[in-house]
Amino acid sequence: MLIVALRFLFIFITSLNTAEADDDHQCKPTRCKHNGPVVSFPFRLIDGQPEHCGYPGFELSCTPNKNRHTVLELPRSVRLFVKHINYTSQQIHVYDPNNCLPRQLPDLNISASPFQFAMKMTNSLDSFSYFNCSSAERVFYGSIFPCLSTHGYQVQAYSDTYTTLIGLLPPSSCKKMYDTSPIPRDVIQSSKPDFYLQWLKPMCACSARQGISLFISNYKHMHTGSKSTKLVITGVSLVSFLVVLIMGIAIYRFHNSNKTEKENQIKIEKFLQDYWALKPTRYSYADIKRITNQFKDKVGQGAHGTVFKGRLSNDILVAVKILNNFKCNGDEFINEVRSMGTIHHVNVARLVGFCADGVRRALVYEFLPNGSLDKYRFSVQGQTQSRNSLGWEKLQGIALGIAKGIDYLHQGCDQRIIHLGIKPHNVLLDHNFNPKISDFGMAKLCSKEHSAISMSSARGTIGYIAPEVLSRNFGNASYKSDVYSFGMLLLEIVGGRKNTDGRAENTSQVYFPEWVYNHLNKEDDLGMEIDVEEGQSKMIKKLIIVGLWCIQWYPVDRPSMNKVVRMLEGGDGDLVMPPNPFASKEISTQGTSTVPRRPLQSALDIISEAF
Template sequence: MDRYLSLFLFLFMTLFAEMRGRRDECMTSNPCSDQGPLIQFPFRLKDQPRHCGYPGFELSCTENNQTMLELPVSVKLLVKNIKYKSREIIVQDPDNCLARQLRNLNFAASPFYFKFELDFTFFINCSSYETLGHGYSPYLYYPIPCLSVPGNSVHAVWSSSPFNLLDLSSCRRLYNSSVPGNRDSGDFMFNGSAFSLKWSKSICRSCPEGGKICRLKKSNSTEPETECIKGVLKKIIVTGAIFGFFLLVLVIVALYRVYKSNKLEREYRINVKKFLQDYEALKPSRYSYSDIKRITNQFKDKLGQGGYGIVYKGKLSDEVFVAVKILNNSQGNGEEFINEVATIGTIHHVNVVRLVGFCADGFKRALIYEYLPNESLEKFIFSKADKNYSLSWKKLQEIAIGISKGIEYLHQGCDQRILHFDIKPHNILLDHNFNPKISDFGLAKLCSKEQSAVSMTVIRGTMGYIAPEVLSRNFGNVSYKSDVYSFGMLLLEMVGGRKNIDVSVESTSQVYFPEWIYNHLDHGEELLIRIEEEEDAKIAKKLAIVGLSCIQWYPVDRPSMKTVVQMLEGEGDKLTMPPNPFASRVPSKTNLSKAGRAFQQELAIISELEQN
């Protein structure tokens, strides 16, 4: 804006300087007085440059601010008006005694002549009025009072008068001259009235027609030459038009900036207000059950259902959508509700689902989460028939890294260590960019980071993802390594695109997929699972090796989640095969297939007990 303003001022000063320079050089106004005539070419003032006027057309200003025309020889007349189109100048004798000046007037050296002229008029000095023939026509002679004195009168006699009718014996001829006259009225202008002078030379006649003005060429030629130049008025009009256009643009820009500034200010206030509303909505808050019904639009949009209850889609504001889980009051003693609020209600991580609010209204309990449009990972890794739900190996690797970072944050990034105990594809939700977020903390436990083991009164987890030590203390103490085991099983399911364990199948040796993967990799065989490119095979192998490292039977043999993140983000070629998790290190087990089947049998028994 400042740049435009500077340019605007520069153009204005340039135009002003040009206009002022032109006015000072060849003024085209009435410089002697406001009532004076317009002075322009071919006239000029004597103190102006010679090219401003034509020779013989010089004017001057008197002490009384009147415009004066000086004719040869020393004849001075006051200028009343100048008619440029008819080439006529209206003048008047300053002393109202034209006859005195006509004696010295020499039209031969002047560009002017009388508009109406009576030639060869005689001025006679007569001793008396009667000498001129008293009684004869007064149109033959004219008394000149301004030149007469008592006893010696002066008259003007028309040169073509019949002199034989006049007695001129007592008169004396003073001088001959031409006198202005008006044939219509017979008034020869001896009474001091204004009269006209004409100039015959047509100077730069075509200039005004072309919108230009005339002036003398600046040359050394003895014969004056004229030229047509662009008039100041036209320049002013053109420059003024440009100036006006620029000024208009400047005004529009200024108004636009004001409008934009006001608009930005309004948008700023709206954005701040909206942010505060959204922020108020997004921080964990307590809601009444009537609020829950309003948020879910009377439970209109159902997202899913499980043993925990039903999940509905809701809306806190125009742009903040949520998932509302209505807990089933017929199960549990409220521990799941307490775990959820106590854990994720106070933490924030990009790979952990955010708890927006909760409801504890009498016996009605609900949890409000951020809404994730792509639902759970389970839909994408177990839907083989639907290509719309298939994910590339690169995306699967990114999801695996995100999940590992989320678990590592739960184990090391919080004030207290959070053990999830239910890591599985169903509890991994995906946002619009397929970024994974760990959800469902109903089985979570809190413990200090220094605590190496946690006590378990009941079995926590889902069949197929429960770590061996949770089922039997023969494998070691329950700790954060239990989540590592569950994550390893999740990785192997991502690799196989299928569940690792299906307790409904009788021949368990055929469905225990982790053992099948280990045997193939241990013998140097490619997995060839949905592999289309060489890079896919590398990713699949990396995920499989990391998964097998995580499902070691003993917790001490499993890596921490920090190490898992490093393994997933590193080069797959540098990873080494872990020990066989199904080998004889399992108590009372000597055969690999027996180890897998024995573990599945334990899971089947637990599952049957839970169903009963």
């Protein structure tokens, strides 16, 4: 049995090594010509090496002429010659063979390839527009390309940073030719036709190379040695056999697990590509049409634009909001991109990208399949989907998530972001019903050292606007205005209806916040038509008390969102009833006063919002 086992192991490892030797021969480093760049893993030559010798997207080829240049072909048929490959820094040096790189730029789609521009170049990415101008036109801030120009005309390129955001435009006599995706300014502004690309894929090309020559030598010696040494030889051979057997088992397991490891590598690479795609990116309008499949799947319509479902890849869905073309659109677009472009919080919707292509503007968000909280907040007769279908534990989690998102906007960013549009319609729910705040079109930015902002006009939705936004008699608009809006939203979640409901059977229930305050203050049964399990009544009472604290008329009486989070996370018995924000209606006998009778208390300094 020992001899059979040894022979079987010998045959197995020999065949394994033979197969690996063939594989190594096929995938060995090569060149297109003797002084050309070395082509090695993760690259491979299409004509001379099988697919497993490199990663997908890393295929190179050789020109058929006698010069034998090494060619890298990027998506949309952009052909570049390879000057050098640095496998240590994972960079490839490429150039345009015709010394006219701008001619290929309209077809360049670097995001669809496994490459990106080298790190030293990504700090100056910009989109460019190409114009055909008369050669008599002077160029003030554009770049001229003789290789594209004709007699009497010259082709000029202008950065979208100037043409779109600053407002500097080329001469009116110039005719626009095409736009490019974001590329480094050095590629456009430099006369050199070469640049660097880098790749992020891990450099892992592993193979097992194990021999058994020592074992074979001992095996032969065991049958040819003298009798006096056979016992020693047998012992050494048995030890060698055990060592080789362990090595063989290890090699066998390695090759059995190799398929799983390759699948894991593919999974990681797919994740890295998808993660890179989630960085805020500037898209052209042509990209937007491609992402939305020509605006095929409409999922929403609002006052400021239409929302379409789109797809960046097979696994990444996005919501694309095409903004309406009206005069306020510019400010709202800048607010949205500036506010959301640097925000990374689990309770704030992620801005994946944006489009500013002339007068056409769009915003690209992560896609949240459960839509807005607006369709879950009210119990509508005849509809099974209502706020009660979520359950009170989930509703409390949604309320806490919204509070944490607003607190992050107020305290977690470099500048304080005041949303001014907190309402159910602007709270989106992901696949697990986790809330994410969206729509920053009305947001204001201010320094953390100040609390208040100046506003030329009221902004927001009636029913959620804080009193000080409508009238300065209550103080100045500040981050406390978001606290008021959150309080109204929280009371709507609990009540399962709009706070002002003209359909209420009892006229005293028309304004729900005042009605629920009076019942809690008198320790009456709330009498709301809600399904409450045992032990949940305290949770509901806590939500109502927090909401009533948030809707105090004067900003100084409202808690900060940080304190609101602590109140929602604390015990049910830690809260006390707030002052009555509706006292004026109780003490006014003539019906002429609708404002709480107390002196104006505001220690908030007015400052202009920061842009």
